[in-house]
Amino acid sequence: MKEELDRWEKTTLNRVLSKSPEREPSFKTTSHIELKRLYTPLEIAELDYCNELGFPGEPPFTRGVQPTMYRGRFWTMRQYAGFATPEETNKRYKYLLEHGQTGLSVAFDLPTQIGYDSDHLLSDGEVGKVGVAIDTLKDMEILFEGIPLDKVSTSMTINATAAILLTMYLAVAEKQGVKSEVLQGTIQNDILKEYAARGTYIYPPPESMRIVTDIFAFCKERAPRWNTISISGYHMREAGCTAVQEVAFTLADGIAYVEAAIRAGLDVDSFASRLAFFFCCHNTFIEEVAKFRAARRLWAKIMKERFKAKRDESCMLRFHTQTAGCSLTAQQPDNNVVRVAFQALAAVLGGTQSLHTNSRDEAYALPTEDSVRIALRTQQLIAYESGVADMIDPLGGSYAVEALTDEIEIKSREYIQKIEAMGGAVKAIESGYIQGEIGESAYQYQKEIEAKKRIIVGLNQFQIEEEPLRNILRIKPDAEKYQKEKLARVKKERDNTKVKETLTGLKRAAQGTENLVPPILEAVRVYATLGEISDTLREVFGEYRER
Amino acid sequence: MARKIRVLIAKPGLDGHDRGAKVIARALRDAGMEVIYTGIRQTPEQITNAAIQEGVDIVGLSSLSGAHNNLFPKVVQILKEKGAEDILVFGGGIIPIDDIPELKKAGIREIFQPGASTEDIIKYIKENVKTT
Numbered sequence: 288m289k290e291e292l293d294r295w296e297k298t299t300l301n302r303v304l305s306k307s308p309e310r311e312p313s314f315k316t317t318s319h320i321e322l323k324r325l326y327t328p329l330e331i332a333e334l335d336y337c338n339e340l341g342f343p344g345e346p347p348f349t350r351g352v353q354p355t356m357y358r359g360r361f362w363t364m365r366q367y368a369g370f371a372t373p374e375e376t377n378k379r380y381k382y383l384l385e386h387g388q389t390g391l392s393v394a395f396d397l398p399t400q401i402g403y404d405s406d407h408l409l410s411d412g413e414v415g416k417v418g419v420a421i422d423t424l425k426d427m428e429i430l431f432e433g434i435p436l437d438k439v440s441t442s443m444t445i446n447a448t449a450a451i452l453l454t455m456y457l458a459v460a461e462k463q464g465v466k467s468e469v470l471q472g473t474i475q476n477d478i479l480k481e482y483a484a485r486g487t488y489i490y491p492p493p494e495s496m497r498i499v500t501d502i503f504a505f506c507k508e509r510a511p512r513w514n515t516i517s518i519s520g521y522h523m524r525e526a527g528c529t530a531v532q533e534v535a536f537t538l539a540d541g542i543a544y545v546e547a548a549i550r551a552g553l554d555v556d557s558f559a560s561r562l563a564f565f566f567c568c569h570n571t572f573i574e575e576v577a578k579f580r581a582a583r584r585l586w587a588k589i590m591k592e593r594f595k596a597k598r599d600e601s602c603m604l605r606f607h608t609q610t611a612g613c614s615l616t617a618q619q620p621d622n623n624v625v626r627v628a629f630q631a632l633a634a635v636l637g638g639t640q641s642l643h644t645n646s647r648d649e650a651y652a653l654p655t656e657d658s659v660r661i662a663l664r665t666q667q668l669i670a671y672e673s674g675v676a677d678m679i680d681p682l683g684g685s686y687a688v689e690a691l692t693d694e695i696e697i698k699s700r701e702y703i704q705k706i707e708a709m710g711g712a713v714k715a716i717e718s719g720y721i722q723g724e725i726g727e728s729a730y731q732y733q734k735e736i737e738a739k740k741r742i743i744v745g746l747n748q749f750q751i752e753e754e755p756l757r758n759i760l761r762i763k764p765d766a767e768k769y770q771k772e773k774l775a776r777v778k779k780e781r782d783n784t785k786v787k788e789t790l791t792g793l794k795r796a797a798q799g800t801e802n803l804v805p806p807i808l809e810a811v812r813v814y815a816t817l818g819e820i821s822d823t824l825r826e827v828f829g830e831y832r833e834r
Numbered sequence: 835m836a837r838k839i840r841v842l843i844a845k846p847g848l849d850g851h852d853r854g855a856k857v858i859a860r861a862l863r864d865a866g867m868e869v870i871y872t873g874i875r876q877t878p879e880q881i882t883n884a885a886i887q888e889g890v891d892i893v894g895l896s897s898l899s900g901a902h903n904n905l906f907p908k909v910v911q912i913l914k915e916k917g918a919e920d921i922l923v924f925g926g927g928i929i930p931i932d933d934i935p936e937l938k939k940a941g942i943r944e945i946f947q948p949g950a951s952t953e954d955i956i957k958y959i960k961e962n963v964k965t966t
Contacts, residue, residue, distance in 0.1 A: 397848035397899055401875075409877070412904025413848050486850015486874045526853045613853070617948040649946045652900070652930055733857050737951050746949050755931045755947075762900065793957050833873045 288329055295597055300324075316574040317732075318531035320694050326686035331743065334689060343679050345599065347587035349580050349692070350680040351638040352603045357676035361389075363641035364666045364739050365442060367609065369394030369419035370653050371766040373430040376419040380434060382656065388663060390472075390641060391434070392442040394418030395452070400487040402448050402821025405770035415766035417653070418444075422774045423814045427455040428462065437465040441472035442517070442607065442641070447489040449476040450498055451817050454808040473514035473563055473607070476502055479540040479712055480519050482831070483721045484526040489821060494828035498803060499544060500551040503558045505804035512586065514563040516544060517607060523721075524567035525613045527729020530578045531695055533567065535702030536712070537719055538586055542703070543712040545594055556593045559601035568634040569611040570626065577691035579637025580607070585696050608634035609643040614749040619745035620756050628665050635669055638683050642666055652759040774816065781814040789813055790823050797827040836965040840890040844872040844881040846909065849899035854926065858894065861952035867959070878908035886918050894955075895925040895942075902929050906941035911935040914941075922962060926950065 314322040323330075334340070341347060344354030346697035353359060366383055368391075369376045381392055395418040404422050405414045415418050421427055436459065445452045453474050457467050478495040481488040488495065499516065506515045520537035528536065541562065545721040548558055567583070568575050590596040610630035615623045624647050631644050644662040646654030654662070670676050680687045706715045716723050735741040742748045789810035796806045802826075810820050843859045845852055852874055859871040870888050872881060885893050893913075895906055902925060910923050925937065926946035934945050944958055 397850075401848055403848075409848060409875075412901035413899060416900035417849075481850075484850075486852065487848075526851075527857075650928070652928065726860075729853050730860050732859050733861070733952065737953060757932065759930055761930075833875075 288327065292327060292329065298795060300418045316530065317569065317571050318529040318689065318695065318698065320698070326690050330686045330690040340683065343662045346430065346591065346602050347584040348603055349584045350683050352583070352605055354471040356679040358679065361670045362635065362639050363390040363440065364388050364663060365390040365392045365607070365641045365643055366442065366659055366663055367392040367394050367643045368475040370770055371415040371419065371762050373421065374633065377430055377432055383663070386660060386663060387667065390440045390442065392443065392643060395489070396420045396446055399817060400445060400448060402489050402818060404816050404818030405767060405774055407818055414770050415762055417766060420770045421452065421455070421817060422770060423777050423816050424455050424458055424811050425773070425777050425814060427459050432457050436463055437469050443472065444475045446475050446478050446481050446487055447472045447495065448817060448821060450502055450804050450807045451811060451820050453502065454804065454811045455807065458812050467510045469512065470510055471512050473517050475519060477519045477540065477563070479543060480522050482716045483523055483536065484725060485522040486534040487829050490646060490824065490828040491831045492717065497548045500553070501802045501804050503548050504551065504553060504802055506561065507557055513561065515558065515561045517563045518544065518563045519565040521565050521567045521609055523549055524569065525611065525765045526725045527732060529727045529728050530569065530574050531698045532586065532702065532724060532728060534578060534582045534695060535701040537564065537566070538582065538589065538699065539703050539706045539712040539715070539736055541586065542589065548772055549793070551794060555596050556598045556601050559590060559596055560598065564604055564606035566606055566608050567611050568608050568630040570614055570630065572629060572633045573687060574691060576637045577688050579639065580692045581695035581699065585699055605640045607641045610645045612645055612649060615645060615650045616743060617745050617755070618750065619753065620647045620650065622745050623647040624661055624665070627662060631665055632669055632675065635675060649758055651756050652764065655758065655760045688792070694755055777814055785813040786810070786815045790815055790819060793820065793823050794827060797824055836945065839867045839959060839963050839965055841867050841869045841959065842872065842885045842888060842890040842893045843869060844876055844893060844895055845874045846876055846878055846881060846888065846895055846905040847899055847901040848875055848895055849897050849901065850874050855896040858952060858955060862956060862959070865956045878905055878912055881909055881928040882916060882918070885913065886916060887919050890921060891961055892922040893959040895923065900928070902927065903933055903936065906937055906942050910941035924958065941952040
């Protein structure tokens with residue numbers, strides 16, 4: 288083989304190269320991995336199939352986490368949605384479910400994510416803008432009105448206030464007569480990446496980590512089918528990091544959570560199977576497919592080798608994917624439909640468990656109903672028409688895909704070792720290292736675009752004169768007023784003595800070491816507001832300030 | 835010789851998307867300007883205080899959360915109240931085109947939309963800030 292390859296290079300290839308050179312002197316992925324011209328069986332000659340690839344549903348899960356993958360059931364089609372009031376968002380959810388969506392994904396507005404009520408000074412202008420506003424249990428009841436919580440799975444992008452929204456969800460289920468034991472869904476609850484990239488932190492890292500592990504412990508008993516965290520690379524990738532950095536930073540955060548939970552006295556096999564992950568799928572197709580496979584394999588090894596997990600489920604990296612918001616252009620927005628389709632296909636070929644496809648108009652605003660439908664249809668086209676879902680890991684064994692999977696695993700592992708040498712992810716975030724790495728990659732990417740070393744179709748090449756998109760979703764400005772009025776009504780009608788009692792109880796718990804989730808649930812039940820609960824914890828824990 | 839242009843890049847409101855703000859801060863620095871970046875979650879009050887204390891020529895506001903119509907005009911208004919209306923204000927982020935006329939009427943000098951290059955922004959600042 289090697290001799291034949293040499294021969295080909297010296298003869299057939301050289302004849303062409305001597306006359307016409309290739310487009311670039313070298314070809315690199317976004318993670319600076321130098322690509323070979325041609326991958327051959329030589330790349331996988333050393334590959335230990337049984338240990339490095341194995342079989343679907345078995346460690347190291349390189350080929351997928353379920354034995355039948357999409358032959359059994361398609362991935363969950365889960366469009367992230369939420370805007371304005373719970374009343375309006377409830378309508379959008381029903382629309383999406385009617386159109387064949389199979390799971391819900393709640394977007395909350397920024398005040399809800401940062402622990403402010405709609406009437407707080409800092410909520411000015413933000414209420415209902417990037418997601419739905421939730422102030423009390425009342426809003427959550429409206430949000431899920433007419434949606435049976437034992438039938439859908441619900442993912443909630445909520446971090447610093449995750450315990451509050453989770454307990455509100457449990458309380459709504461209770462009112463619907465649904466037991467918490469059967470509830471299925473995910474809370475993001477990944478506070479570390481908030482400090483690194485996304486910005487919706489409230490408390491300092493140690494106190495935040497306590498809330499995270501309290502949730503692990505609570506759900507183990509009360510909501511065993513709930514995914515207690517979605518360890519997210521998505522936002523770091525969106526903030527500019529590369530595919531390798533995305534894997535490395537995400538798994539480094541994962542290690543930090545597992546360590547924190549073990550320190551809090553939990554047995555690794557009691558919670559690890561409820562850890563979920565969340566990745567981005569960007570443009571470079573093959574690198575992205577390889578990234579997902581590499582992440583699965585590396586996590587399985589970390590759980591087995593480092594944390595001595597005994598159950599296979601503890602080693603299983605299950606993940607949600609969203610296509611890359613930062614890849615969308617405001618120019619020629621219909622091109623985004625095609626970008627999203629490529630990215631979604633790579634996520635499916637990478638073995639995702641659930642998927643959100645972005646809409647074509649998201650460089651302008653939250654998507655319109657029409658745009659969301661096209662995005663959902665894109666997933667359905669892949670599922671029902673493309674045929675890629677009919678076999679497991681169809682790109683497995685591709686010389687190039689296997690070579691890149693290896694390379695991404697090796698490079699990510701090196702990065703993780705570097706972070707470990709700094710004292711782990713929490714330290715690396717506190718020192719600003721991870722933020723610095725992300726910022727550097729983002730800046731290089733922008734420079735490449737401006738120097739036209741990286742072509743973005745319609746943006747820096749193939750431009751046209753065009754009218755900007757005008758048919759976009761507008762959030763009615765009265766959403767803020769409406770929320771404030773509803774909040775005032777709830778405050779007037781609730782039993783304020785009980786609210787005070789439960790908040791005092793919560794404060795005591797926060798000052799001590801007991802699990803914070805039960806007292807939060809008590810407060811939520813009597814309609815204490817999200818802001819009141821967050822303020823109670825702020826008084827004890829203090830607030831984190833960016834360096 | 836002309837002095838260096840001083841710029842404040844600020845993130846008003848609760849929005850944590852700071853990729854653009856950071857990239858622009860760095861590009862302006864590389865273009866020879868003195869740049870102060872406020873970090874995320876700043877109130878209009880905090881931003882104007884920083885602008886005045888740091889003696890900047892121009893303030894760049896970045897918002898991707900849709901709160902620009904509330905927050906951008908407040909920055910201009912508070913600057914005026916504090917007698918610092920000579921500090922120019924421009925903005926960028928996810929800002930629908932139909933919002934731009936109102937923002938300009940409120941005193942935001944320029945709005946850069948998705949796809950704007952750092953070069954456009956550098957050029958705009960150099961043309962609009964007098965340093966002599």
